[in-house]
Amino acid sequence: MDRLRIGVIGLGWFGEIHCDAIAGIPNLELAALCTRTESRLAEMATKFGVAKTYTDYADMLADPDIDAVSIVTMWDQHTDPTIAALKAGKHVFLEKPMASTVADCARIMEAAKDAKGILQIGHICxxxxxxxxxxxxxxxxxxxxxxxxxxxxxxxxxxxxxxxxxxxxxxxxxxxxxxxxxxxxxxxxxxxxxxxxxxxxxxxxxxxxxxxxxxxxxxxxxxxxxxxxxxxxxxxxxxxxxxxxxxxxxxxxxxxxxxxxxxxxxxxxxTTYWPMFEGVRGGALREEFAYFTKCALAGEKPTIGTPEDAMAAxxxxxxxxxxxxxxxxxxxx
Incomplete structure (x- = not known):
């Protein structure tokens, strides 16, 4: 595999920025979108030309053509979709904060131990x-x-x-x-x-x-x-x-x-984190997703943005x- 097909779960303002960044990375394909708000889902699907849309993340995770997910829901709604995605064998990019409690961080880490996919936490700095x-x-x-x-x-x-x-x-x-x-x-x-x-x-x-x-x-x-x-x-x-x-x-x-x-x-x-140049997001967010993609395609656990570090923070x-x-x-x- 030389290309990762990724879905984004959560389409608030930063979920949209994630989509912008993903769209500019050659070996990362924005393949699916998920949010409970149907009007927002339709708006983002049109903007990014994405055919697969979901109001329930479980339906996205059941799609065998989706290799990875970016989870950009509110911080207190990270745990369940992350654990479900890991159990479904997907690679997971999870925005910070990792969860809203240390106990939930521990649950996520337990699910990641034997997961087929990698887990990276989005500590962009x-x-x-x-x-x-x-x-x-x-x-x-x-x-x-x-x-x-x-x-x-x-x-x-x-x-x-x-x-x-x-x-x-x-x-x-x-x-x-x-x-x-x-x-x-x-x-x-x-x-x-x-x-x-x-x-x-x-x-x-x-x-x-x-x-x-x-x-x-x-x-x-x-x-x-x-x-x-x-x-x-x-x-x-x-x-x-x-x-x-x-x-x-x-x-x-x-x-x-x-x-x-x-x-x-x-x-x-x-000019640093997610600047827009010629319609494409650059900066640290692009570098972060490029690193995630490289690790996922190689089947290597990330050494930057580890769940252990994210839980400590x-x-x-x-x-x-x-x-x-x-x-x-x-x-x-």
Whole structure:
């Protein structure tokens, strides 16, 4: 087999972006779509020219012509379709967060143990070339032992009212930086303390401030603000500092690596994660799907985006949210 036929389960805004990225990868065929909303299903089928459409993922998984699925449902609806897909012998690309509980992560991992298909979790930041370069420098010993890390991942308020009724900024976004910090250190988080700020009275607070202590002694701070003002001239303010005993690394992604001023405003569009060039999504998401496709076609388990790593990131961020609710330091493991 030199081509993977994939179906997408969940067609919200990011499910559509997944479809955009898949459509641009030569050995990956967007072969089927699934969502419970029939009008959305028809709209996306027309946009992407997909003939096979389903309102029930079980019907998609029963199709022997579908080799793989991308699961982009809400995070608390990941577990059942993922386990079903693995049992059906499909390769599975599962968006982060892996699940909404550590127990569900464990259930997914158990299903993946003897599955015919591979399982990759979509922690996209590992495919950002700046973080990849940082990882190589760390692994080469260029900054010595990591002792401190800090991150910022702030986005405009206009993006988040709907999202904040489903997920909070710590699990929703700080999980990216948590995953990166676990990757860079090769360590585990042993305790966390967090605070949140409720600005707009939505289901989840707008701001999360998190601190971690790692088993090896390093500490970290993570800032996630989901209510940047209306005139904020960028889609995301993303930065990380990594301090070692012999050096440091600074990463600044989108503030701004490209600035465009026109008659209306000054803006800094995404050039890293899923930029659109000539109608095709590029960037880290494309690289992530290309890696998934390569692993699946070769029958090799991914070493990036493993379920073990994804569960560790979820466990740490859920503990941080518990700390924010209780006002206490939460120990892990």
């Amino acid at each position: 590992r495919f950002n070339p700046r973080y990849r370069a940082a990882k190589e420098a760390i692994d080469a010993g260029r900054i010595g032992k990591i002792v401190s890390m800090s991150s910022r991942r702030n986005i405009p308020a206009a993006w988040t009212p709907t999202i904040l009724n489903k997920i909070g900024p710590i699990v929703g976004d700080a999980i990216h930086d948590t995953d990166l910090m676990l990757w860079f250190t090769g360590d585990r988080v042993v305790s966390t303390y967090a605070q949140t700020v409720d600005v707009r009275g939505l289901k989840h607070p707008d701001i999360g401030q998190t601190m971690y202590r790692f088993a090896g002694g390093a500490s970290a701070t993570l800032e996630t603000v989901w209510c940047m003002p209306e005139k904020t001239p960028y889609d995301i303010d993303e930065r990380m500092n990594i301090v070692g005993t012999e050096g440091f690394i600074q990463i600044q992604d989108t503030f701004p690596n490209l600035g465009i001023a026109d008659a209306e405003k000054f803006g800094s569009p995404d 979820l466990e740490a961020t859920l503990a941080a949210e518990e700390s924010a609710r209780t006002g206490e330091v939460v120990k892990i493991g």
